[in-house]
Amino acid sequence: MTKLTCFKAYDIRGKLGTELNEEIAYNIGRAYGQIYQPKTVVVGSDVRLTSEDLKQATIRGLNDAGVDVLDLGLTGTEEVYFAAFHLDVQGGIEVTASHNPMDYNGMKLVRENSRPISADTGLKEIQFLAETQDFEKVEKKGSTQKYNILPEFIDHLLTYIDPQKIRPLKLVMNAGNGAAGHVVDAIEAKFKTLNIPVEFIKIHNDPDGTFPNGIPNPILVENRDSTRNAVLEHKADMGIAWDGDFDRCFLFDEKGQFIEGYYIVGLLAQAFLLKQKGEKIVHDPRLLWNTLDVLQEYDGIAVQSKSGHAFIKDVMRENNAVYGGEMSAHHYFRDFAYCDSGMIPWLLAVSVLSETGKSLSSLVENMIDKFPCSGExxxxxxxxxxxxxxxxxxxxxxxxxxxxxxxxxxxxxxxxxxxxxxxxxxxxxxxxxxxxxxxxxxxxxxxxxxxxxxxx
The missing domain is CATH 3.30.310.50 (Alpha-D-phosphohexomutase, C-terminal domain)
Structure with a gap:
């Protein structure tokens, strides 16, 4: 039995060839299928050069375990999350290494209704079975068919804004050559049909697994210049940059300044509380004074959770919280099956800019001034x-x-x-x-x- 080192606390991530390859991916798919025995699972993959082959190996494993698969093609993680709760399926797998180095890849796994699978909720069992390969024979193999989730996903995203209230804005969109580009294009097309007066300035929008402009990870200071410069050059109202699988987005104000994720939590909490007072908002304990201040001002109820997506999602479910935010730029939404999204946050920010008539810098500068932080x-x-x-x-x-x-x-x-x-x-x-x-x-x-x- 070979011990697999690609299994982490929340997901699967490993060095290509040694820690993660097609054989291991096949065994993970087979183990997932045998343990959960779903009828149908959705599977997608990011733009990395190895992702498609790893995805196909995972699908073969699922099929051999008797599971039908809907292959979503090139997707970000949240498209898999969305398909897993929106369609009549029992789980989902995204092949992605997000912002890890070039020689890595990985997977994020969910069950029915996009409930997370982490070390405490089944990932260890999948690991053990993938290691022992004690696979049962199945009477009937599963089948695979392609499915385009994008139109339904875009329709869902637009439920978070009121198109009639959006004022003219100019946005810089930096997909970092990751998986976000096709969604940005689809939202832009939808905005045009609805006459929403938002101009998109797209940079590094084409998916490219060689990452000619560096691996998309805007949390690193050295990766922020292209977004900042484009905001200043085009006199944009806001800049948005994503990581590779776009489950995190990072915002820049009209001065090109990067806004720490901590203050975005306060901004998004405000967006929800402007619509509905008295909602519960989940936050983590790393930085919290600004969030508590916003919730006091806008009549929200604060609920604290341990950091990490599995904990936040559980606490949100227990409390029926409308939104949960981490300073690491992970933002979770009740109407998105408590999952994190990198598309919903910027749409909500556009909504707040429009409804308040203020600039992004003026919305957050008071927060930054009142509660300065070190950053992590x-x-x-x-x-x-x-x-x-x-x-x-x-x-x-x-x-x-x-x-x-x-x-x-x-x-x-x-x-x-x-x-x-x-x-x-x-x-x-x-x-x-x-x-x-x-x-x-x-x-x-x-x-x-x-x-x-x-x-x-």
Whole structure:
């Protein structure tokens, strides 16, 4: 039995050839089919050069387990999520490595109604069966047919805005040569038929698995210039950039400034609460003061969850929350089966820009000014638990409020920190925020102090 190292906490990701290849993909498809015994599963893949072959191997595995497959073709992850809850099927698989390096690929798996499959909810069982290959013979193989989900997906996306309320706007759209381009084209065409006065300036829109402009991952500072420059050059109202499988989108204001995902959570919460007061909004504990401030102003109810999509989705379901947001640019929506989407956020931002008549910078600058934050800082440490304890001990005499929902949050009243071990990488992640009205100290003071402490 060969141990498979491509199985992670939330998904499958591995180095091509050694950790993930067509044989392994076949075994994963076969194991998924045998464990869940779905009648039909939807399968899609991103633009990576190996994704189509890995997808076909996965489909063969599913078919050999007796499962019928709808092959969605080139898709982003959320098109698979959408098809899995919108069609009469029992699950979905997207072959994607999102923003990982060129020599990687992977998969994201869901069950019926797009419920996530992670290490706690079935991924370990799939791994074990794919390793042992203890596959049962089936009487009848499954069949495969192609299915175009795009028209239904676009119709769904437009339910989040009121076309009549959209004012004239100019948007820069940067698909990063990933999977987002075909959806951008389809939304643009739909806007034209509905006479929605939005002009699209598309850059790196063609899907290209060689990624001539670098792997699309706008969370990296060095990957932001092309969007920023296009916003300034075209005097656009907003810039939008996606990662490879477009389940995350990143927004730039009309000055070309990148908006931290933390403040977008507040903006999207506001978008929902403008329509319906009293809704529940789920947030993670890394950064939270701005979100709580917005919810207080717009009559929302805050619900805290551990970081990570499986936790957020569960908490949203339990609380019937309309929206959940993470500072990592993952945004989740009740009407999207509690799944994350990279298309819905910018549509909601367009809606808020239109309804308030304000610019994106003016909508977020007050948030940024009131609650400055460090952005997430990552450290490679030998032992995360020991380092967290060291931070705990260092600040103990200041008697902070302590919250252990996710890692450790220490609240000093005028500033707070959250430190946690990454679920997906061998890193310690640090976030700091302050209340500017009570604390004029520069953010860098705290960043320097904690950096020194962590690295000592």
């Amino acid at each position: 800082i990552n450290f490679k440490v030998a032992n995360s638990a020991d380092t967290i304890q060291k931070i705990f001990d260092f600040y103990a005499d200041q008697k902070p409020e302590i919250d252990k929902t996710d890692g450790v949050s220490l609240d000093f009243g005028t500033w707070r920190l959250n430190v946690r071990a990454s679920n997906t990488e061998p890193l310690l992640r640090l976030n700091i925020e302050s209340r500017k009205d009570r604390n004029p100290k520069p953010m860098q003071t705290y960043v320097d102090e904690l950096t020194k402490l962590i690295q000592s």
